[in-house]
Amino acid sequence: MDALPAAPPMVAVTDVWKARGRNQVLRGINLEAARGEVACLLGPSGAGKSTLLRCVNALEPCDRGIVRVDGTAIGCEERGGRWYRLRERDVSRQRAGIGMVFQGFNLFPHMTVLDNVCDAPVRVLGQPRTEVRERAQRLLEQVGLAEKAAAYPRQLSGGQQQRIAIARALAMQPKLMLFDEPTSALDPHLVGEVLDVIKALAATGMTMLIVTHEVQFAREVAGRVAVMVDGVIAEAGPPGAVLRDPKDPRVRSFLARAL
């Protein structure tokens, strides 16, 4: 691996297509993020951003194209020159290395905060409970919620729940984090605390794919920005160029409305 001229990208989405019924939701998506890079995905609602993110960790299979994370094809494998879909339990193992944070938090309401964070590393990765608990406690400190370990999710604000959801994903020690509009369900005054946690995470060198409507945040944190419109990536590049001076007229009109 070290002998390769350039390190492979942490995520590589190659010509991904996906239909939902008659609706072609993704139409040939290509996207890459290097190790440690933060890529922000912008675009109008219905453009296919969530669908793309769900194809990256194979929550949904794509119809064509390949997603590779750290060089490994996700959700499918090649045998004798043909590509076959993997069984769900094999895909589960791949997903364990990819964290995902949802718009609606999706914490497990019947578990305490600590159990939310600890359950998957213990159950899925088989790591020793004491070691996981220590790591969980550190992660809760990192997201500023160490004192909430014994609380249940419904006792917390949206911003706190989303920070716990981030800690839960990080507890699996993923190589890649996916965020699907992590602040869209939050009251405006709670958005900042979640974005701050994500910014701090970016500073630690975590590779991240972030769907967001927060253009200012994307400008600050992203190494690369892609704008999706109608199932294609209309424009991609460094945030300065894409956000200040977009070439595509659809991107220009989207950004005019978003800013």
Place this chain on the structure above:
Amino acid sequence: MAQVEAKQGTVPVILPAPRPGHWIGVAVVAAVGSWIAYQALTNPGFQWGTVGRYMLHPQVLRGVGTTVELTALVMLMGAVLGVGLALMRMGGGQVLPLCAYAFTWFFRGTPVLVQLVFWYNLATLFPTLSLGVPFGGPKFAEVSSTAAISSFTAALLGLGLNEAAYMGEIVRAGLLSVDAGQGEAARALGYRPMQAFRVVVLPQAMRAIVPPTGNQVIGMLKYTSLASVVALPELMNSVETIYSRTFETIPLLIVAALWYLVLVSLLSAVQAVIERRYRRGADPAGARG
């Protein structure tokens, strides 16, 4: 602050609304209640002495045991098959949902009494039950149906398959009540499908599953008395056997009724405990539950 105090004197005190109907209701309930008590105490037909004598009669106790055992096994069978049916209905594909749907249609659509008697008389349809290759292939084992299908087996099959059809729908409703994002979050964390179901989805579905299941258990406890038609000596059959010999019909029916009430009360208490267990994290305040 000062303003609030100044105004307080002018705020009217709110009295409860007059409720004349309430007192009429109390009077009617009191009258009916005392008539029932009077009858129970003075009507010699109740024969309370006889009731007391039979409450702990060995044959009655054996009947109670059989009723409890049958109810437990029927509900176990119903719950296990019901979860299976719900998963078949909700999973993908065409064949499995259709099979589950057909099962529910048939066993929910025919009277449980018919099903009971049918299983009991299986021998007329299939004189022997064998394990082997169908359509005339070799047989590995064979028993006569009358030997294999005892009263208890017939009751278990008749009631259990019927119960599975109802439990399937209860479990399905429970699973539908859980937000789809929950299973999704579990899958995204790397839980295998069965882990996601067992650890994340089912415990949350239980909140919607337990109350109607409590209804089913209590209903089933009494439905087991139908098994007296296939000569199973459960509680009802046992008291029938006794009063057909001694003609102490009313006191023995009271014995049966009291036992059913005792069992139902126990079950209700158990249900309350189980419900509290699955309420964990449900209410924002004091979610410790």
